[in-house]
Each structure stands twice: as structure tokens, then as C-alpha cells.
Amino acid sequence: MFAPSTDDLLRQVDVLEWLKKNRFKNMELDLFMYTILAIGVTFVLYTIFLLFGFKPREKEKPTADENENTKR
Secondary structure, eight states: OOOOOOOOOHHHHHHHHHHHHHHTTHHHHHHHHHHHHHHHHHHHHHHHHHHSSOOOOOOOOOOOHHHHHHHO
């Protein structure tokens, strides 16, 4: 269940057996890592969408008639 003691590390068979038993024990870490990565990518994509997804509103240029009316 735990890592082999220092005396057992000299025996290659024990080390290989321990590695085989504990090979797939990091699944929770992988899920956490991919979740954090997905949140980061989503944030970046959403930021890009907000910056470039909306076209800026064009200001309406006043016509010549409106310019004459405002001068008075």
C-alpha cells in the first residue's frame, strides 16, 4: 500500500511490482488538472469573444440640415 522501504528499493522486482500496482492512482490529479486547464481556456476564449465579437457602434454623422439647425 505504501512505498517500499529503503531496504526494498535495492531489489528491482519489488520496485517494479510497486510501480505496477500504483501506476493508475493519479486519476484524481488528472481530472483536477484538466478541469483547471478547461476553465483557463474557457476564460481566454470568452475574453477574446468579448474583445472581438462585438463590433463597435458607429456614431451617426449629423447631416448638413442638422448642422444648420444646431448653429442657430
